[in-house]
Amino acid sequence: MSSATWFQIAEWLFFALLTIALLALVAVTMRRYLLEREGGGVECYLRYGSGDRRPWRMGFGRYGTDELRWYRVFSLWPRPAAKLPRRGLVVMSRRFPTSADLAELTSDLVVVEVGWIASDGSDPKDPVYEIAMTEGALTGFLSWLESMPPGGTTWQP
16 A cells, blocks of 8 residues: 555544544533533532542532432433432531542532431431532532422422
């Protein structure tokens, strides 16, 4: 094969990869638009457990009647990556990001540790998740959590 043929193959390969990357970007953007168009969404970071053991994941949550559904930002998966049931959910602590957290978060965020009340009614011992969000988003989260209707549910997201 001549060098002109190799150049032509490389050129087509470059344009094919560029097209795939642009289509993936459009798909991620469209997914986010479709998930957020009905409202009830908040940008937040999520980390399983507590401490510096696991990385923070960037995403957004959608409030529903029974749960907060958390979606990763850079994903094509249509289902939430985590579901935080509202019933029994307890905010265990609230803090500002530590110096280790600041490697992944910004200083304007607040970190809350959440867990669920045990089946015997006792408070949770260890947090299940840590959520990092702005003060305004935290106010909305706490309002959503405290305004749970008694008994049955009336609306779904």
